Amino acid sequence: QKEVEQDPGPLSVPEGAIVSLNCTYSNSAFQYFMWYRQYSRKGPELLMYTYSSGNKEDGRFTAQVDKSSKYISLFIRDSQPSDSATYLCAMSAGGYNKLIFGAGTRLAVHP
Amino acid sequence: DTAVSQTPKYLVTQMGNDKSIKCEQNLGHDTMYWYKQDSKKFLKIMFSYNNKELIINETVPNRFSPKSPDKAHLNLHINSLELGDSAVYFCASSQPGQVMNTEAFFGQGTRLTVV
Numbered sequence: 001q002k003e004v005e006q007d008p009g010p011l012s013v014p015e016g017a018i019v020s021l022n023c024t025y026s027n028s029a030f031q032y033f034m035w036y037r038q039y040s041r042k043g044p045e046l047l048m049y050t051y052s053s054g055n056k057e058d059g060r061f062t063a064q065v066d067k068s069s070k071y072i073s074l075f076i077r078d079s080q081p082s083d084s085a086t087y088l089c090a091m092s093a094g095g096y097n098k099l100i101f102g103a104g105t106r107l108a109v110h111p
Numbered sequence: 112d113t114a115v116s117q118t119p120k121y122l123v124t125q126m127g128n129d130k131s132i133k134c135e136q137n138l139g140h141d142t143m144y145w146y147k148q149d150s151k152k153f154l155k156i157m158f159s160y161n162n163k164e165l166i167i168n169e170t171v172p173n174r175f176s177p178k179s180p181d182k183a184h185l186n187l188h189i190n191s192l193e194l195g196d197s198a199v200y201f202c203a204s205s206q207p208g209q210v211m212n213t214e215a216f217f218g219q220g221t222r223l224t225v226v
Contacts (some may be wrong), residue, residue: 008151008152028214034214034221038152041219041220041222042152042199042219043115043203043217043218043219043220044201044217045216046215046216049214051167064212072191088152089152098155098156098159098167098169099156099215101153101154101155102152103151103152103153104153106152
């Protein structure tokens, strides 16, 4: 079993839709949870970061962490074609512990 | 003003060759990484250096040898290249803090194709 599981998609939605992306994990030591966005042929860039359980909102993006269920989510409201990218969840126990990535979910938002 | 830069961006080479990828960061970070991303987009850490010291060394063939001449540079040398080494290699950097060392800034990647 992988430490972090993420449905690779692809996910195709119409513009304006609400998108839900999810990851599950097995390591209860993880405390830091991130979502990275990767456009085609580019490096990943940090989109959202959450420490421990709870919600965090940034514009159209909301990140949720449920440590009891070992489940994290990223919601995108009013999705735009420019949101079309691969979204990777990542998590770490902190300090110098390595960042573990999910497989990434490819999202396509069509006009 | 590029934060993490890698060269070359593309690398096509024959099996058995030796090649190097260079990485430089101008963010003043202490920690640098090499990640490998396979064709299915799975991103996996290979090495991590903190202030020129190796701190993470994943199960990677010893044909891969990282080298950090200073904390702003982390190079990756690959000997005897194999077909299975074809992937995109990303360099990244981050700054250790009191609580976390997790936000990594990535370079644009080096697409290695072994033929």
